[in-house]
C-alpha cells in the first residue's frame with residue numbers, strides 16, 4: 434500500500450472518504466453526497482495545485498485515468514450526463530470531480546455547486562443508486578488496475 438503524503442491542514446486529505454482504488458501517485462475516492470450518489474474524486478497524492486505543474490508523463494497518466502473513470506462510471510451507473518470538473522479554489526490540491534448527473538437530481542441541469550435546488554430529492558431513485566454505488570468499488574478498482 435503506497436504511503437499517501439496526507440497533510441493535516443488539507444480538507445481533501447483530512448476528510449475520511451472510502452478509497453476505491455489507488456496507485457503510487459493517484460487515488461480515487463467515493464464522495465457520495467445526498468442528492469448526488471454517483472460522485473467520485475480522482476486525487477493526486479502529491480500536493481500540487483495546477484495541471485501544468487505536472488510533468489508531461491504525469492499529465493498523460495492523469496488523462497488516461499480520467500477517461501477510464503468516466504467510462505467505468507458511465508457503464509455501471511448510466512447517468513444522463515457526466516460532469517467532470519477541477520476547481521481547487523478552496524483546496525489547492527489537484528483533484529478532479531466526477532459526478533454522474535441524472536435529470537431527476539436536485540439541481541439538474543444546473544451545476545452541482547449551485548445553491549438553489551430545482552426539485553425535491555427523489556429518495557427511491559437515490560436509494561437504488563446508493564446500493565449500486567456501495568457495491569461497485571471492486572468493479573471500478575479492477576477496471577483501473579487493468580490499465581498500465
Ligand SMILES: [Zn+2]
Pocket residue numbers: 439440443444445446480526
Ligand atoms: Zn491534500
